[in-house]
Amino acid sequence: xxxxxxxxxxxxxxxxxxxxxxxxxxxxxxxxxxxxxxxxxxxxxxxxxxxxxxxxxxxxxxxxxxxxxxxxxxxxxxxxxxxxxxxxxxxxxxxxxxxxxxxxxxxxxxxxxxxxxxxxxxxxxxxxxxxxxxxxxxxxxxxxxxxxxxxxxxxxxx
Numbered sequence: 417x418x419x420x421x422x423x424x425x426x427x428x429x430x431x432x433x434x435x436x437x438x439x440x441x442x443x444x445x446x447x448x449x450x451x452x453x454x455x456x457x458x459x460x461x462x463x464x465x466x467x468x469x470x471x472x473x474x475x476x477x478x479x480x481x482x483x484x485x486x487x488x489x490x491x492x493x494x495x496x497x498x499x500x501x502x503x504x505x506x507x508x509x510x511x512x513x514x515x516x517x518x519x520x521x522x523x524x525x526x527x528x529x530x531x532x533x534x535x536x537x538x539x540x541x542x543x544x545x546x547x548x549x550x551x552x553x554x555x556x557x558x559x560x561x562x563x564x565x566x567x568x569x570x571x572x573x574x
Contacts, residue, residue: 418510425514429547430521433530445534453535458544459528481523488516504562511555518548 436457440446445456461477495509522529531544561567 418506421507421510422514422517425511425548425551426518426521429515429518429551432532432547433518433522436530436532437526440532452537453533455532456534456544458531458534460531460544461528477523477527481520484516484520484523488513488520491516502562504558504567508555508558508562511551511558513555515548515551515553515555518551519546522548 436455440455440457442457442459445454447454462480491509491513495506495513498506498509519529529546529548531546531549533546533550534544535542
């Protein structure tokens with residue numbers, strides 16, 4: 417597996433989140449692109465895209481962290497089983513692992529995930545996200561394209 421890529425993702429993710437925590441008060445925004453994107457400091461105590469964010473139940477942080485850890489281990493084991501020539505799959509999984517590890521680190525250390533990229537159009541706001549979420553999304557897209565065979569060359573018999 418491309419071990420350097422998850423490490424790079426975690427480093428970028430954690431450094432941007434530390435910068436947001438240090439410089440941008442919770443629920444405050446800074447406009448990046450007028451009418452399209454702000455940096456807004458929010459905390460996600462739920463799962464992906466704010467799922468379970470407004471729901472409280474006993475041991476919620478522990479349950480979410482255990483589910484994330486189990487998924488991370490499973491993806492890591494699968495990634496380790498890939499052949500060297502399966503480059504797209506290895507890169508996609510490395511991005512997913514780096515993103516999952518970055519968000520898991522937040523859950524364990526901070527107690528919630530710091531999200532800050534707020535993309536919107538007029539009054540419609542997408543869920544706030546971070547570098548880890550972006551890495552996971554790109555990794556999943558690469559995996560889907562790889563499974564669909566996009567970019568693979570098939571030789572025709574002569």
